Amino acid sequence: MKKINFGKLKENILDLLYPRHIKCIFCGEELNEKSYNDTCETCLRTLPFITHSCSRCGAPVALDNDGVCLNCKANNFDFNLARSVFAYTDRVVSVVHKFKYNRMRFLYEPLANFISEYLSTWEISPDIITCVPLYESKQKRRGYNQSELMARYLAEKSKIPFHILCTKIVDNASQAELDLKRRKENVKGVYKFNNEYRQMIKNKTILIIDDVYTTGSTCNELSKIIKANGSKEIYVLTLAHGLGNQKL
Numbered sequence: 001m002k003k004i005n006f007g008k009l010k011e012n013i014l015d016l017l018y019p020r021h022i023k024c025i026f027c028g029e030e031l032n033e034k035s036y037n038d039t040c041e042t043c044l045r046t047l048p049f050i051t052h053s054c055s056r057c058g059a060p061v062a063l064d065n066d067g068v069c070l071n072c073k074a075n076n077f078d079f080n081l082a083r084s085v086f087a088y089t090d091r092v093v094s095v096v097h098k099f100k101y102n103r104m105r106f107l108y109e110p111l112a113n114f115i116s117e118y119l120s121t122w123e124i125s126p127d128i129i130t131c132v133p134l135y136e137s138k139q140k141r142r143g144y145n146q147s148e149l150m151a152r153y154l155a156e157k158s159k160i161p162f163h164i165l166c167t168k169i170v171d172n173a174s175q176a177e178l179d180l181k182r183r184k185e186n187v188k189g190v191y192k193f194n195n196e197y198r199q200m201i202k203n204k205t206i207l208i209i210d211d212v213y214t215t216g217s218t219c220n221e222l223s224k225i226i227k228a229n230g231s232k233e234i235y236v237l238t239l240a241h242g243l244g245n246q247k248l
């Protein structure tokens with residue numbers, strides 16, 4: 001008979017019951033008293049927090065005098081400003097993938113805590129928090145909308161009302177494989193504004209939460225619709241920024 005390794009068994013059961021608070025969500029190292037927000041001391045020191053960024057979209061790029069990246073120079077956006085907590089490097093990609101594709105739902109809390117900390121330093125005063133909606137059947141398959149989980153948690157923590165202002169009405173191709181021009185085309189007309197919120201958003205400041213900002217096409221399409229329905233200002237805050245390493 002195979003000998004049971006009780007230590008290992010206990011570890012596996014604990015991982016199942018309490019996946020949080022045991023291992024660093026970024027690198028898998030055991031947490032200790034120097035860890036914070038389910039993140040080990042080493043990761044806290046070395047994670048790619050964005051400190052210098054494009055003043056418009058928050059891309060972690062080398063800055064020129066005017067502080068705006070090439071993507072922002074070439075494009076007009078309907079949101080006022082966008083910011084992200086992390087550059088989208090390997091460790092951040094890996095945790096975002098676990099959250100989105102491996103059903104590790106619990107990650108919304110530590111990840112939204114990083115977003116919340118960023119928000120507390122950003123000089124904006126949103127009246128309403130919203131998220132990027134998923135197409136219904138896709139959300140059912142995944143079991144949840146990762147942006148919604150983070151946005152709801154953030155809203156509760158910051159005592160700002162949360163509403164799903166838009167619905168995704170077209171199951172378009174994934175943005176991941178497309179270039180900038182195709183991304184813009186691909187999101188056209190895929191969202192609709194939920195009319196019951198029209199009065200509520202009049203002259204209000206809206207904050208859109210998402211996991212990854214790449215070219216800004218998705219958040220821009222949502223911003224266009226929300227703006228057309230009467231909001232005053234729109235800001236975007238994402239966990240990670242996928243645009244970077246480009247020279248000005």
Ligand SMILES: [Zn+2]
Nearest residue numbers: 024027040043
């Ligand atoms: Zn770590």
Ligand SMILES: [Zn+2]
Nearest residue numbers: 054057069072
């Ligand atoms: Zn930019």
